[in-house]
Amino acid sequence: MPEAQSAQQATASIKPLVALVSADMERVNxxxxxxxxxxxxxxPEIAHHLIDSGGKRLRPMLTLAFAQMFKYTGDGHVTLAACVEFMHTATLLHDDVVDESDMRRGKEAARxxxxxxxxxxxxxxxLGQSFKMMVEVGSLEALRILSEAxxxxxxxxVLQxxxxxxxxxxxxxxxQVIEAKTAALFAAASEVSPEIAGESDAVRAACRKFGMDLGLAFQLVDDALDYGGSAQDLGKDIGDDLREGKITLPVVYAMERGTPExxxxxxxxxxxxxxREGDLxxxxxxLKATGSLADTIERAKAFGASAKQALSDLPDGAVKDALVSCVxxxxxxxx
Structure with missing residues (x-):
């Protein structure tokens, strides 16, 4: 199925991806x-507080999906998907301390x-457990990909x-901050399965490009949601970025375009x-008056389109369609 047609038929849902990897995801969990x-x-008390709090597990699902796309038959993809989720969970624990966040995924932050x-x-x-599991897979290149991430x-x-x-x-x-902080793990999660499946450098690069662009789109949408969404969408309080002094893309645009006042x-x-009260x-x-929210969303859409384009030369089928739908x-x- 051509990429354009596949994209047109895709619905904006993560459900096809969830369904495709559900059996492997049970093993990951x-x-x-x-x-x-x-x-x-x-x-375990702190780890389970976050692990059990209902995250979408999008990053490990990418690892499982690409393993399925390339018909990988071993068990390494399950272990690597768990590594990816541990890395993500560790990052969230550290982030909340650095950002002094009160909420995470709709619950009180562990801190x-x-x-x-x-x-x-x-x-x-x-993080230590994730590296232990990486070694058990026995792929030096997979270890390199994830440790580099x-x-x-x-x-x-540190940049942030x-x-x-x-x-x-x-x-x-x-x-540069969000490419490192968010997109790098999406990219690594997408690249490790084609690596252990023995795919070519070109295929690995396409998968990595997909993950990188999806991660950038995902973060830019989060940036917009912090000012134009709901706590339910974000899993944290709306306006946290403002209260924490975070400079995000909508704010960068607004400062460039606004008045001295x-x-x-x-x-x-x-x-x-x-x-102060009323500042949010x-x-x-x-942000709305300067078109900053709208332009941030357009940037996210452009990265989403680039992510879908990265899939164009990869095998057609249910996995590709689910990944397009995920974007x-x-x-x-x-x-």
Whole structure:
């Protein structure tokens, strides 16, 4: 089926992808529960608080889907999918401490219940478990892909910390942050299965490109949702980015296009941390008036289209259609 036709037929839903990988996902979940265990009581308690909180598990599903697309017959894809989810979970635990977030996936963040130190250390434990599982797969290249992603994600965190509360941040700097912090894991999750399936460098590159562009689209939609969505869509409080002094793409656009008075407002909120009653509503009004939310969504759509294009030379069938539908779903969250 041609890519254009496949895209037209796809609906904005993650359900086809969930259905295709459901059997493997059960095995991944069992492995996650097993590897999150420890004789140190606090470790499984904190890990399960986040693992059981209803995340979509999109990143490990990509690993499973590409294994299915390339007819991989071993068990390595299940182990690597669990690695990907552990890496993601560790990142969330660390993120919430750095960002001082109160909510995660609609629940109190782990740091609010057990403290910052415990959250960071359990995140470190999950990273250690993920590397242990990577080694068990026996693919040096898969280990390289995921370990490199882990280092890039950490770099992205430091880049974001450096840019936090800095209203001089430019679009290129911000895109560098989210490419490292968010998209790198999507890319690695998409590349490891074609690697262990023995696919060519060109196929691996196409899968990696798909994951990278999907990750960028996903993050930009989240950026827009923080000012124009709901807590249910985000799994955290609306306006957290403003309260935490985060410079995201809609804000970068708004500061570039706004009046000097607008810039004073953004500096007060983001640099000084002086967010008052009514400021979130005023920020949303500025973002809409300058077209910043709309243009952020358009950027997300462009990355979504690029992700779908990356699939064009890959095998046709139910997996490709489900991946296209998944892209549309990610974009549709803000429509």
């Amino acid at each position: 069992e492995l996650i529960l097993s590897m999150a265990g420890s004789n140190v009581e606090l470790i 609010m219940l057990w403290g910052n130190q415990a959250s960071v250390l359990v995140g470190d434990y999950l 882990s280092a890039i994600i950490a770099e992205g965190e 910390l450096a840019a936090a509360q800095d209203t001089s941040t430019q679009e290129a700097q911000y895109m 607008d810039l004073v407002f953004w500096k007060r909120c983001l640099e000084e941390g002086d967010v 509503e005023h920020a949303i009004a500025l 549309d779903y990610c974009i549709s969250r803000v429509s």
